[in-house]
Amino acid sequence: MGNILKNIKNALLNRNTVTILAVLAGVVVLWFFYNMTVNNAINPQRVPVATRNITAKEMITSEDFEYVEINSGFLESANIITNASQLVGYYVKNETSIVEGAMFYREQVVERSELKEREQETLPDGYTIYWLQVDNTSTYANSIYPGDKIDLWLKAEVDGQFIYDEFINSIEVVSIKNSSGANVFDTQTSSEPAWLSFAVTFEMAEYLELIDRITENRMEVYPVPRNKLYTTEGAEVSYSNELLLQMIDSYAGFTPGSTTTE
Numbered sequence: 001m002g003n004i005l006k007n008i009k010n011a012l013l014n015r016n017t018v019t020i021l022a023v024l025a026g027v028v029v030l031w032f033f034y035n036m037t038v039n040n041a042i043n044p045q046r047v048p049v050a051t052r053n054i055t056a057k058e059m060i061t062s063e064d065f066e067y068v069e070i071n072s073g074f075l076e077s078a079n080i081i082t083n084a085s086q087l088v089g090y091y092v093k094n095e096t097s098i099v100e101g102a103m104f105y106r107e108q109v110v111e112r113s114e115l116k117e118r119e120q121e122t123l124p125d126g127y128t129i130y131w132l133q134v135d136n137t138s139t140y141a142n143s144i145y146p147g148d149k150i151d152l153w154l155k156a157e158v159d160g161q162f163i164y165d166e167f168i169n170s171i172e173v174v175s176i177k178n179s180s181g182a183n184v185f186d187t188q189t190s191s192e193p194a195w196l197s198f199a200v201t202f203e204m205a206e207y208l209e210l211i212d213r214i215t216e217n218r219m220e221v222y223p224v225p226r227n228k229l230y231t232t233e234g235a236e237v238s239y240s241n242e243l244l245l246q247m248i249d250s251y252a253g254f255t256p257g258s259t260t261t262e
Contacts, residue, residue, distance in 0.1 A: 044069035047082050047103055054098045056183065057115055060087045065104070079106045091115055095146045095175065095185040127199045129174060130208050132221060136192045139176070142184065144196065144225050148173045149235070151226065152198075154211065154244055156219040163247075166240035167221065172199045196223060200237065207245065210252045219248075 048065035065087060081087060081104040090109045092098055098108060123129070132152075136142055144150060154167040176184045179194040200208065211219045239245060 043072045045072040045082065047080055048084060048087060050098045050100050050102050050104070053100050054092050056092050056094050056097055056185070058092050059112075060090050060092065060104075060109070062088050070103075078103075080104065081106055081109060095183050097185065123174070123199050126201060128202055128205050130198045130200045130205045132196045132198065132208075132223065134193055134196050134223065138222060139193045139196070140225060142176075142193050144173055144176065144193075144223060146173055146175050146185070148225060151224045151240070152208075153222045153224050154219060155222060156247070158247070163244075165244060166224075167244050168200070168204060168237065169240045170235040170237050172237070173197070173223075174199050204237070204239075207248055210248055214248070214251050 046067040046069055049068050051064055051066050054060065054064055062084065065084070086106075087104060087109065091112055091114075093108050093110045094115060096108050098104060149170045149172050151166050152168040152171055153164060155162065155164045157163075174197040176193045177195045177197070178184055178191045182191065184191045184193050208221065211221055
């Protein structure tokens with residue numbers, strides 16, 4: 001027994017043995033922390049997913065979702081609802097929808113009081129709705145969304161020359177509807193935009209309606225989207241080019257405020 005202890009003691013005092021043991025200990029520690037990190041990253045977590053297609057303004061019930069397991073690491077970068085208490089009795093937000101099998105994102109689900117029943121509820125004081133006829137091409141493959149702030153450009157022919165310039169900037173899109181009058185983003189089926197509605201001042205609505213009626217100069221208004229920073233920075237709606245206003249006035253014999261927009 002004494003010889004065994006003596007041999008062990010001598011081995012531990014040997015520099016090579018100590019180095020090997022230190023390396024092995026380091027490997028064990030690295031292996032332990034690696035496995036702990038991997039397990040934390042792939043540790044599955046149960047989240048609710050839709051059991052049917054749920055369209056805008058529908059109330060969510062306990063029968064509308066079931067649970068699946070997903071990588072918990074994904075939840076750290078996604079704003080996903082994980083608890084049934086945040087779903088049951090809530091509503092799908094206006095102009096969005098949740099497809100069968102999809103997870104529920106927090107920005108898609110609101111309380112009943114947060115639903116907007118009519119376009120007019122989104123309008124600030126002193127503004128009205130203006131409708132612009134569009135198609136899939138003029139909306140850049142339906143890439144314009146409700147709440148976006150975009151610019152309106154005017155195209156016109158004057159004395160045989162074409163003018164194409166920014167007319168109104170930072171105008172807010174209220175809704176996008178198809179040819180049947182349904183909100184494009186309220187339905188699951190493919191739906192092409194036919195009309196954009198905007199929040200504009202009464203005077204701007206008068207000018208835009210005049211453009212629709214001026215035919216001799218082939219005046220047309222086009223939507224031009226901008227980036228998300230432009231949408232969220234909260235700039236005031238304003239005219240971009242006073243010369244365009246003067247041109248419209250001259251062809252229409254118009255005095256701002258001379259007509260009434262309902």
